[in-house]
Amino acid sequence: MRLNTKSRYAVMALADMASFNPNKPISLRDISLRQSISLQYLEQIFLKLKKYNIVRSVRGSNGGYVLSKNSNNIKLSEIFSALNENVKTIGCDKNSKKGCNGRSTKCITHDLWDELDLHINAFFENKNLEDLIRN
Amino acid sequence: MRLNTKSRYAVMALADMASFNPNKPISLRDISLRQSISLQYLEQIFLKLKKYNIVRSVRGSNGGYVLSKNSNNIKLSEIFSALNENVKTIGCDKNSKKGCNGRSTKCITHDLWDELDLHINAFFENKNLEDLIRN
DNA sequence: GGATACTTGACTAATTTAGTCGGGTATATA
């Protein structure tokens, strides 16, 4: 089990932003240099963060991105949602109450994975950006 | 984030075993049929479970595998360890106290992933096979 | 001796990941 880099980089980049003046746009170029993340990869990530309203963009020179809320109000769970990385630990179709693998019953471990998902999401639900930079 | 099939199948197969007479060897063929998992894939999985002493094997006809402990004494964390799937959510080198990405300092989110790992492993630490089949 | 069932290593197709590439468009500032 492993998180993908997009999610990790998203959290890193946002934590980076959160430690600066929240009113001044921060360019991806700067984040790229500070965090050693490719600029074009950051662009992909921020596109999603923007769609999900976690940041807003300021175009043009001296532009960049601004957090759209206070950092203590941005939960990590939102960030993962923005990147479609809401924890789905397995392949069972969770919505169909019967039939995981095309069979007629739930698979024997079905409820376990449901519980695990809840457990992990709860962790992200209880952490915000501000928590990260208080160190 | 997603668990791989090996770990999932391992848990399914062991849960399957746990719901039968614990003293009679159970063949992989039977598990394969009941759980719709390829026999040869199960063989790979059980090799690891055996090395880790979670099951023991009985060769020859009427042979199969037997749980080496009571099912209420087999924690899910052991199963994941057996398959080398101990949760490592990220790429940072956790052991080197300084330097995640070849840089001189810990990355900004380093401690977060440590905490997450603990959180997930705790979940598996507190679940055993018996818990799974009590439904 | 034959059937059953475990044992083991090597190989492979498909998918996913982690990016890169290249061409935009909008805006500030000189």
Next chain:
DNA sequence: TATATACCCGACTAAATTAGTCAAGTATCC
């Protein structure tokens, strides 16, 4: 108004991982 800055966006790709299969055993029971 020119130019540089910086966001915007779709398409592509190399590398790694996953999820298996294949083939050839060995041990034991009946």
